[in-house]
Amino acid sequence: MKKIMISACLVGENVRFDGRNSKKNSKFIEKWKKEGRLIIICPEVTGGLPVPRPPAEIQTDKRVINIKGEDVTSAFEQGAQKALTLCKQHNIRIAILKEGSPSCGSSLIHDGSFSHTKIPGQGITTKLLEKNGIHVFSENDLDQVAASLETTK
Numbered sequence: 362m363k364k365i366m367i368s369a370c371l372v373g374e375n376v377r378f379d380g381r382n383s384k385k386n387s388k389f390i391e392k393w394k395k396e397g398r399l400i401i402i403c404p405e406v407t408g409g410l411p412v413p414r415p416p417a418e419i420q421t422d423k424r425v426i427n428i429k430g431e432d433v434t435s436a437f438e439q440g441a442q443k444a445l446t447l448c449k450q451h452n453i454r455i456a457i458l459k460e461g462s463p464s465c466g467s468s469l470i471h472d473g474s475f476s477h478t479k480i481p482g483q484g485i486t487t488k489l490l491e492k493n494g495i496h497v498f499s500e501n502d503l504d505q506v507a508a509s510l511e512t513t514k
């Protein structure tokens with residue numbers, strides 16, 4: 362059975378920077394959960410960052426800096442590597458990652474100014490997974506995930 366990687370915050374785990382979650386209520390996610398398809402990860406926590414943690418954004422030089430000015434790039438990269446390892450272990454070709462996150466965003470990220478401004482871009486984990494042939498969808502594209510599962514059975 363094809364497994365799917367999914368952001369932990371999307372399935373209700375309180376792993377966001379602010380200690381909350383971004384639970385996505387969806388019949389698809391419920392179905393895939395029941396089928397045992399979901400491999401759950403929070404790359405930032407897996408990379409060693411605590412909950413809660415200061416929000417961080419990708420800067421123009423590609424470093425990830427938190428709102429206190431600390432460079433957390435290394436933790437973000439470690440989390441991304443661990444997500445990739447997990448994908449390889451489970452032969453995962455599809456991931457559903459939270460849009461807008463500096464780790465998980467697939468088409469939008471914040472602009473680095475901590476002003477709630479979003480720009481086109483990908484998070485650190487998304488970039489690494491895509492580079493390795495794993496198709497990353499956002500939580501807004503679950504119908505596409507379902508279609509993709511059908512065609513890759």
Ligand code: SF4
Nearest residue numbers: 368370403459462465
């Ligand atoms: S790193 Fe990804 S999984 Fe973790 S809280 Fe942020 S968006 Fe959710």
